[in-house]
Amino acid sequence: MPAGPPLAVVRAGGVEDVRRTLAEASRTGTPVVTRGAGTGLAGAAAAAPGEIVLDVSGLDRILAIDPVDQVARVEPGVITAELDRAAAAFGLMYAPDPGSVATCTIGGNIATNAGGLRGARYGVTRDSVLALDVVLADGTLLHVGRNTVKGVAGLDLTGLIVGSEGTLGVVVGATLRLLPRPTRIATAVAYFASVADAAAAATGLGAATLRPAVLELVDAKTLAAIDALRGTGHAERGAALLLVQADGFGAAEELEAAAAVLARTATALTTTTDPAVAAELAAARRDALPAIEARGRALIEDIAVPRSRLAEAIGGVHAIAADTGTDIYTFAHAGDGNLHPIIRLDSDAEPGTVPPAAQRAADDIFALALSLGGTVTAEHGIGLLKRHWLERELDPAALALQRRIKALFDPAGILNPGKAI
Amino acid sequence: MPAGPPLAVVRAGGVEDVRRTLAEASRTGTPVVTRGAGTGLAGAAAAAPGEIVLDVSGLDRILAIDPVDQVARVEPGVITAELDRAAAAFGLMYAPDPGSVATCTIGGNIATNAGGLRGARYGVTRDSVLALDVVLADGTLLHVGRNTVKGVAGLDLTGLIVGSEGTLGVVVGATLRLLPRPTRIATAVAYFASVADAAAAATGLGAATLRPAVLELVDAKTLAAIDALRGTGHAERGAALLLVQADGFGAAEELEAAAAVLARTATALTTTTDPAVAAELAAARRDALPAIEARGRALIEDIAVPRSRLAEAIGGVHAIAADTGTDIYTFAHAGDGNLHPIIRLDSDAEPGTVPPAAQRAADDIFALALSLGGTVTAEHGIGLLKRHWLERELDPAALALQRRIKALFDPAGILNPGKAI
Structure with a gap:
């Protein structure tokens, strides 16, 4: 991508700003790159000279949380952790929790179908999106999806737009599913002599038909980086670490079953149901990226x-x-x-x-x-950085269909051209 | 739809039969109605004179079950309950369990995005489909999706095809996600003085942030029909029934918490962790449709x-x-x-x-x-019977987009014309 400032930056204050921007861009054939908090890791929100940056981070209101229906209505600029905090006030959670949860936005999460630590049990962003308000390339405001947990009327445009990285439309509103927030959490940290042992233990949990809410692995180099940053002593205890959390009514018992599997090959194992100790144990995983980036x-x-x-x-x-x-x-x-x-x-x-x-x-x-x-x-997401790999991963006929769907949504090709597909 | 026999019935013995049938139908502009077990309730598999019935129920092999990856590879004619039974041998389950689970096929479930009793906790068919092999209208064999639980490379064509009721292509293979089979189940049946009380109690479980695996309601007329069929005495105990099941490690304790909510307004309440007693309690729900159809x-x-x-x-x-x-x-x-x-x-x-x-x-x-x-x-599904209601439910711009996507997949309009969208 050529370097240099974009043509313009539009800071949308409302849906009408988005509609006018896209209608005008379609009319003039000007590329539009939609942007939230800019925490993406694949370059989908990076704009080139001649392109308009459409910043929707200002549309940041949580419009409603319904504790009975267990849904939230939000604008795209809401910070993911803030929605989860607001849900927590009702004993609920917003399940997707990407690493950047404290700074990323719901709109960005929808664009990339973001995952996170709770994904193993509670799914990714697509699983939490019931309905979307989307501005199409020509400025039309479209509503897709439903207010109910289930529904099969028509094709699933909602799921199609989730993960489309700003290439099909601009999300200006979302109805999101919330889930009961687990009140009990049990945590284990196990160390292993090798990363192969740790991976085998993780696989062993699946083979024992255990499905913990969190199952994270950290390798030796990362443990050494964390030790260097925090003064911890992970690397002494093993060459790899597994963090396991079970939640819900049977959390302690489920974790005990998991710990029995881990103990077969672990060099060290700690379990707890104390939230303070758990937070300390989980830090090994949470500190991984900061520790590496410190280098x-x-x-x-x-x-x-x-x-x-x-x-x-x-x-x-x-x-x-x-x-x-x-x-x-x-x-x-x-x-x-x-x-x-x-x-x-x-x-x-x-x-x-x-x-x-x-x-x-x-x-x-x-x-x-x-x-x-x-x-x-x-x-x-594919973004800018992995675009040439998409062709190696996907069936050529499937990729061709995707590009034709893109052309159908955005005939002038103004929406995030050169990204994702 | 005009009455009368279809133009022809093709009993596909393999993928090549499906490819040749569709290629020829596209060439001649002949409508094709794909059919599995014919248990659908919206008429999507009903063919009119001049149409070809493409019966894929003979493609009925379970090709593989991988207990470590917890996925199954199946052909579309596999009976849903048979896949679940095969998964059970590995301590796993195939979660979607529509009422017709003993007779319906995976292909039909994919066509309608079928749900079922376990949907409240474990999701519907779309949540279980990782990848699909699909024959397009022109006979092209397309692979969409992935072998991994997560993946965001490209647009989600898999989710788009699930629920499309035979209008976008013919599914000839599927990679399905399996889940650990809960080994502990706790069951409650509660009766209420009115259906409003029962519905309020169901809502009350949500408000208490409880999320049972099964939460079913049966009204007074249905209870009377069951009593007439089975000689049971449900109607004496209340004017509505709730069946609640919790599963997993905390099943008994979770059910206890649910029972405490139900007990506030129930006229009668029974709980059990004994599978035989549970089966008896669950019969009240399972017998509902047979009891009505007996009339x-x-x-x-x-x-x-x-x-x-x-x-x-x-x-x-x-x-x-x-x-x-x-x-x-x-x-x-x-x-x-x-x-x-x-x-x-x-x-x-x-x-x-x-x-x-x-x-x-x-x-x-x-x-x-x-x-x-x-x-x-x-x-x-929308099928044939609810087609005119689709226009009242969906945003006209969304429906127009859906029809354009359909035209893109099937330019000659041969795939299940007049159904679903």
Whole structure:
């Protein structure tokens, strides 16, 4: 993408601003890049010269929370954690909790179909979206979806728009499903002699038909980075860590069953139902990205593989690091087979550029994901950065259909051109 | 729809048969109606003269069940209950369980996005479909979706095809998500003095942030029909019944919390963790439809409303029965706000026809659903029977887009014309 300032920035104060901007852009054939908090990791919200940035972060009201229907009506600029906090006042939760939950917006989450730690049990953003108000490329305001939990009237346009990364329309309102907030949480942290052992233990939980609400893996390099940042002693206890949380009425008993599986191969194991201790244990996972980023700029990748291939995937990432001479940290939503390999960039790398070795490592990681029957992006989106990989992942006939659907929504091609599909 | 035999019936023995049939139908402009077990309730699989019936029920193999990845690969003619039984051998379940689970097929479930009793907790068919093999109208074989639990590469064509009632393509293979099968189930049956009390109690469970796996309501007329069929004594115990099941590690304790809410207003309440007693209690719900159908032919309707409007919806259905002089039985997936009003037809009604009073009652019920912010179909589909209601439910711009997407998939308009959208 060419560098330089965009043509204009429109800070939308309401739906009419969005409609007028898109109608005018369609008329003049001007590209529009919709933007929320700008926390995306695939470049979908980055604008080039000649493009209009449509900032909808100002549409940030929680319009309603209905505790009986367990739905929220929100504008797209609402910060995800703020919605979850508002839901908590009614004993409810908004389940999707991407790593950037404290700063990202619901609109951005909808654009990328964002996941998060609770995804293993409670699903991703698409599972929480019941209805959307969307401004189409020509300025038409469209309502899709329903107010009810179930409904099969017509084609699922709501699900189609979720994850479309700003290429089909601009979301200006959403009806979101809320869920009862678990009041009991039981937590375990287990250390293992190798990342392969940790991955096998994660798989073992599935084989025991256990389905914890949280199942996160952190590798040795990441543990060392956390120790360096926080003065903790994770690396002494093992070469990989699993964080497991069970919730709901049977939390303690479910965690006990999980701990029995973990104990078979763990080098160290701690369990608790005390929220303060749990927060301390969970910090090992929460600190992973800050600890890596404290060491410099990084490429944050986002592959997923079938759960049975998790150990192979992590082993493959480590081999790629050795092969390319790059510094790669890996943590994973192990319950979903979703890995985040983080490639640290040399501190002397030009800002805005990716050195060839890091780019090769990233490409090798994507190829690895596909070779294991996985995907190049589990929850961050294709954006700008992975666009050439989309063609390697998808059936060409499916990609062709997607592009024709895009053309049907946006005949002038003004909505986030060159991104996602 | 005009009566009479179809042009031809093709019993597909494999994917190539489906491809050749569709390619030839596209070439000649001949309509194709795909059919599985024919258990649908909205007429989507009914063919008219001049149309080809494409029967895919012979593609009925379970190709693989992977207990570690917790996915199944199946052909569309697999009976839903058979997949669930096969999954049970691995301690897993296939969650969607429509009323017709013992006879309906996975392909039909995908076509209608079928729900069922476990939907309140475990979601509907769309939530269980990871990938599809689909033959397009021109005979192209398309693969959409992924092998992983998460993935955001490209637009969600999989979700678009689920629920499209045979109008976008013919599903010839599916990768389905399986879930751990709950080993503990706790069951309660509560009776109430009125259906309004029962609906309020169901709502009260939500307000207490309880989310049982099953939450079913049966009204007085239906209880009387069950008593007549089975010699049970439900009607003596109350004018409405709630069946509540909790599952998982905390099942007993969760049910206890639910029972405390129910006990506030129930006229009778029984709880159990004994599977044999539970099966007996659950029979009150399972026998509902057979008991009504024992009294003659019936229209099985399928509306949903926001959960907070459940009591109003049931009261409204009872008022419509009085107003139209029709015999209407109501049971409901109360946890989803999904009602099944069953309109019994006069025994002297011409087969294949609906008497005017029954049709008026059905139309009034659809209008009621929309007036309460609901939908005319929660899980059966639009099919042939509710097509004119689709235009009243959906935003005209959304319906227009859906029809353009349909035209894009099927330019010759051969796939189930006149149905669904």
